[in-house]
Amino acid sequence: MKFRNLLSITCIAMLGLSACNNDDEPNFGGLNQNYATFDGAIESMGALKTRASGTTWDSGDAIGVYMKATGADISTSSAINIKYTTPGDGAFTAASTGIELPSDGSNVDFVAYYPYQTTITGQTYPINVSNQSDLTKIDLLYSNNATNTNKTNSAIALNFKHKLSQLILNITAGGGVSSLSGLSLSVSGLTTDGNFSLADATTTLGTTKAVLTPVVSVATAATVNAILIPGDNLNNGKLTFSLNGKVYEWTPDAQVLESGKKYTYSVQLTTTGIVVANPSGTIEDWTEGNTGGSTVILTPNEGDVFTSSKATVSLAATASSDVIQLTTQSTENWTATSSQTWLTISPTNGTGNATITLTAEANTGAARTATITLTPATTSLSPVTISVEQAAASTGADIAFPGSNFEDWSAFLSNLNSYGLLPFGSQSATGGRNGSSALHIAGSTTANEYMFTAVASTSTPVSASKIVLYLKGTATGKSLSFNVYSPDATGGYYKFNLGICNGDANLSSSGANAxxxxxxxxxxxxxxxxxxxxxxxxxxxxxxxxxTGSSATYDLYVDDITFE
Structure with a gap:
């Protein structure tokens, strides 16, 4: 080893900064080194600081960490997107090999983010807030405060800040509304994607707009929390509340969302016709606890409505399903039809609001599309169409050898050489991409071994540019190596070594298996x-x-070995 100090990280979440204590010694691949351990409190200036899920980290939370020379650009980082996890106490340890502090005492800076992404391209973190069911998975946090650190000062406190925006709705029942039980909300017109630069902490708004369905928590009153993307304007959005067959719509006043801010509104649903009073809400730093602002009072829409929660649906190539929510008057009759026989609907008719399930048969060919049409009985209302796309099946034309997509297990086994498949390899019927079949490697090794060797077939080309395969899971202690056999290669085959793999990898041949x-x-x-x-x-x-390598433990899925 070149370095003596290995680093484990405790993150002082949000704007908090606290002291660190030496408690447990983490395991960095069994290396006998001196380690720094850290503990952190989520507290600052006497006020608790929060992230989307509460005042503490959750067990299993993972961050990505970069280390670079002090003052250097993140693109020059010597440690790139290293995954650290916590059991929930704020102490983060490396998921595999930890980050080493330079032995020469030179200063380094750290950049970190949450939640961890396996693949980061060009120091750009992809943002997608389309799924609001679990805000902890989309609440982007960022830290770049840890600077000028070296091996003599290895206690690293990462000060995280919220980088997206939060919308908070406090909803009460007004005149004519006895209960909020069954209340639902959809938000249309806002952007759901973007990019965040880990280099300069700036956010770029994307172009995708989709209907958001935040979780509505109902007790005596109701509360809605949603994560949105900075740079968007709340005035672009339309909030549609549905309750007991009635629809209440609200478009907020113009308000450009800012990073790290929360926007709190009090909303009252009433049937008595009270007008909206100053619907500007309050704008606060996410870490502030104050709320306020005038109440937005909404009355049901005048006239009938007939709307769907989704305009488009994407389905996997396997047999799969999705649901859409139909919102209309409690007395409105409707029918639902599909333009294709491979896509069925349930129910196909009804009255009032409904949850409609779309079910697609497994696709064995190219990508295909269908249209769902929801038609109201009231002729003054317009039908609603939903476009459905199902992904293409993995075809036999591009597979690297018979059975290499692991759907036809017999074809795969019969295409191996006389040594066959090692005992700790098996077919997983649903473990593959999009719920398909995959090869599951699960077990421990004592020697370098061939998991399998496939033989050439009549479809094997003389040449190609790439062999592609997909992996999911873990391997501790060792990685993988691949042989591609060629009459021109030394020893009869080219060697490709995977090494450390936390994301997509592009491999060139090596001189020996490693x-x-x-x-x-x-x-x-x-x-x-x-x-x-x-x-x-x-x-x-x-x-x-x-x-597979010796003295290793594998829990790894392999799928779709193909030519590209």
Missing amino acids: YTGSIDTGGQWVKVILDITGYNLSTTGNFFALK
Whole structure:
């Protein structure tokens, strides 16, 4: 090892900064080094600071950490997007190999973010707030306060700040409304995607607009919390409340959302016709606890409504389903039809509000589309159409060898050489991409071994530019190595070594098989590319091999080994 000090990180969440105590010694791959451990409190100036899920970190929360020379650009980082997790006490330890502080005592800076993403391209964090069901998964936090750190000052306190915006609605029942039970809310017209720069902490608004359905918590009153993207204007959005067959709509006054701010509104639903009073709400730093502002009083829409919660639906290639919410008057009759036989609807007719389920058969060919039409009985109301797209199936034309998408398990096994498949490899019927089948490698090794070697078939090309495969899961102690057989290669095959894998990887051939490294995809599928440009491939005998390293533990899914 070049360095002596290894780093574990405790994050002082939000604007809080606290002292650190040495308690537990984390394990960094079994290395016998001196480690720094940290504990943190989420408290500052006597006031608790919050993130989307409350005042503390949750067990399993993961952050991504970068280390760079002090004052340098993040693109020059020597540690890039290293995953650290916490059991919930604010003490973060590396998921695999920790970050090493320079042994020469040179100063470094740290940049960190939450929630962790397996793949970060060009120091740009992709934002997507379309799913509001769990705000902790989209509440982007950022820290760049830890600067001028070295091995003599290894207690690292990361001061996180909210980088998105929060909308808070406090809803009460007014005249003519006896209860808020069953209240739902949809928000249309706002942007749901964007990019956040880890280099300069700026946010760029995207172009995708979709209907948001925040969670409505109902007790005596109701509360709604939503995470939105800075730069958007609340005036672009329309909030539609549905309660007991009545629809209340509200478009907020112009208000450009700012990073780290929360926007609190008090809303009252009433049937007595009271006008809206100063619907400007309050704008506060997320970490402030004050609320206020005038109450926005809404009455039901004049005239009838007939709306759907979604305008588009995307489905996986496998047999899959999704639901849409129909909002209309309690006495409105309606019918639902599908333009394609492979997409069915339930129910196909009804009266009033409804939850409608769309179910698609498994797709065995190219991507395909269908249209759902919801038609009201009242002729003055317009029908609603929903566009549905189902992804293409993985076709046999591009698979690397028979069974390499692991759907036809018998074809896969029969295409292996005489050594077959190692005992800790098996088919997972639903563990693959989009719920398809995959190869599951689960177990511990004592030696470097061939998990399998596939032989060439009549469809094996003489040459190709890439072999692509997908991985999800973990490998501790060692990584993977691959052989691509060629009559031109030394020893009869080219060697490709995966090494440390936390995201997509593009591999070139190496001089020898090597298994050092680890794999942790963060529960996501990652794409691994073997660059075989210019190589002649073996069209007889062995063609492709996947190898595991010794003294390692694998819980790894492999899917869709193809040519590109």
